[in-house]
Amino acid sequence: MSRVLITRPQPDADAFVSICETAGLTAVVAPVMSVRFLHDWTLPQGTAALAFTSSNGVRAFAHGSAERELPVFCVGDATEEAARQSGFKRTASADGDVNSLAALIADNAAAIQGELVHIAGTKLAGDLSALLDEKGVPASRLFAYEATAVTSLPNVAAAAIEDNDPLCVALFSPRTARIFLDLTAAANLNEALTTCRAVCLSAAVAEMTRQVDWRRIDVANARSNAAMIDAIKLHT
16 A cells, blocks of 8 residues: 655645545655644725635635635635635636636636735745736735744654655645755755655646655646545556
8 A cells, every 4th residue: 555645734634634545545644834823814895805825725714704705716626625615605716826816816807896805824835916916906915824834854754754665745835845855854864755756736846846866756637636646646
């Protein structure tokens, strides 16, 4: 049974564990970031729509606001599912990156009738507000959560990397990949990664991993959990 090292923060890590187990994979959970909701924010008056670039943004917003009637635009299917589970009914999903999200919003700008607010973390993977400004769509940003890197590689991750059994490292964002490799370098384990596979959600994630000589680097053919599972199982 193939092992998968899951580096994403909770609760997304446990959600992916369930998917891995259903696919017959053994999951090793070692988040390299922790998420903290911020509380010193208020949704601006006159907000006409929301944009979410992560499930963490959905959860942080739902924790801090009872608003569920606004239309929401989500970066991908997993984020849209999180929005629906949180009680939003008017949802739309892009193709998994900030550029496709900006295009989706611009295509629907006539129906927004006011300013869109991007519910974001304090570390941004892409500047949605700037992209929308270029397209003439009024938008602002609200920081609702903070994702902080752990200070050292989790022991369970170090043990999995040093083990002789095949290991896939699942990486879902460029920032996660960078943090993971910084931690493995600090633990003198980057050479040990030559026996491991990196399985990446996107080409941007894969690019961040190339500083290490992995056994191989694979990229999912879509930005989804299902595509990640397919990529993991492809060479097991």
